[in-house]
Ligand SMILES: NC(=O)N[C@H]1NC(=O)NC1=O
Ligand SMILES: [Zn+2]
């Protein structure tokens with residue numbers, strides 16, 4: 001008997017080990033699976049799917065009301081003045097925000113998330129966390145600074161794979177129009193069929209090797225395809241004026257640490273030259289014209305003089321054209337940029353205070369259609385903070401999380417209203433990107449909402465929770481701002497509250513059909 005036991009024992013040990021191994025294996029897989037599947041209860045910091053939010057200041061398309069918004073399964077199902085009593089809510093299902101402002105979440109149509117390929121600059125996880133913390137509920141990602149750039153359907157697929165299970169807010173994608181695909185309809189159609197919301201092109205060098213610049217002829221070649229798909233082209237409108245550039249940069253005595261050196265090397269005539277070429281082709285986009293359905297959108301306008309006049313004229317003729325500017329052009333002026341402080345380097349450059357005043361005038365009068373961040377971070381090494389060389393440093397401002405307080409802090413001095421703010425940051429960007437169910441607090445729309453307190457001031461210092469990657473590179477650090485984001489909802493999920501994010505990233509990739 002003893003002998004038999006000794007023979008069977010090793011066999012039993014092996015069997016038991018196998019059992020334990022497979023049991024552990026199974027539970028590990030289950031856990032991993034749970035992470036990938038992003039269980040619903042982790043998407044939101046709130047347990048309810050059906051609930052009400054109320055406040056004395058809700059910004060709706062019909063004006064500001066005191067009332068309640070009823071949310072069910074990610075959508076807005078009623079908006080009422082006064083107390084919520086329609087669906088007979090239980091007390092715990094009503095969140096009363098007092099006089100904090102309930103506004104549609106911001107839609108930032110100009111964000112460089114840089115993934116795949118340059119995740120050390122930014123990324124889907126970090127970038128969309130910053131967005132959520134700033135009340136931005138949708139971002140549209142630019143096709144460059146990531147590697148490879150988003151210039152074909154295969155490369156879009158790499159983007160979508162990289163974004164999987166990483167995004168805390170909804171994300172749409174622009175495709176890149178470059179000479180290669182502008183002149184090859186099947187690549188362009190492939191990208192548009194795969195769901196990019198429109199195309200982006202650069203009329204000057206982009207600073208990224210695999211994103212070559214396009215001439216107006218490339219844009220002309222792409223427009224009939226865009227008309228067919230009814231999608232916009234968004235354009236970095238600067239054309240290098242060789243004679244000026246040559247003259248400025250060959251001067252030996254120019255100090256690259258002086259902001260004026262950079263400003264003078266990139267004058268408003270670059271913007272004007274590009275926009276002149278663009279308004280030369282937009283007449284065909286008018287109703288009944290051969291390119292009806294196509295739309296030209298000028299990104300990050302800085303020049304508020306001749307360039308803006310050209311856009312205004314084209315609009316008054318009925319061309320399908322629009323324009324955005326960014327908070328940094330509205331907040332800063334060249335006079336106040338310290339020499340060597342490359343955090344302020346961007347293109348086109350931040351111009352003088354006179355230009356900024358005129359830009360505000362255009363925003364308030366509705367000549368500038370919308371705002372975007374052009375959030376374009378990099379790593380500290382490339383910002384050359386030590387050298388302070390404005391000519392060699394990376395051009396790009398890190399700002400995504402501060403869109404709302406920056407626009408509000410500077411804008412309220414000019415009389416900017418909450419309704420204007422919500423048109424500029426939500427409704428108009430939604431229209432540009434073709435996001436029909438977003439951009440307004442209205443029945444049937446996605447429950448994408450920011451709750452914020454315009455009167456609350458805060459210092460952007462080391463004590464303030466900042467979710468922007470390499471926040472020390474942000475031009476806004478050290479400022480005192482007013483307008484604090486309290487909570488952010490994306491499709492009814494409470495994704496950000498009191499400095500904390502929801503446990504799981506449940507944002508949705510938005511693809512055009
Ligand atoms: N490549 C890139 O992000 N460039 C952006 N940076 C900037 O300041 N202007 C731009 O177009
Ligand atoms: Zn640009």
Ligand SMILES: [Zn+2]
Nearest residue numbers: 110142374376
């Ligand atoms: Zn950009």
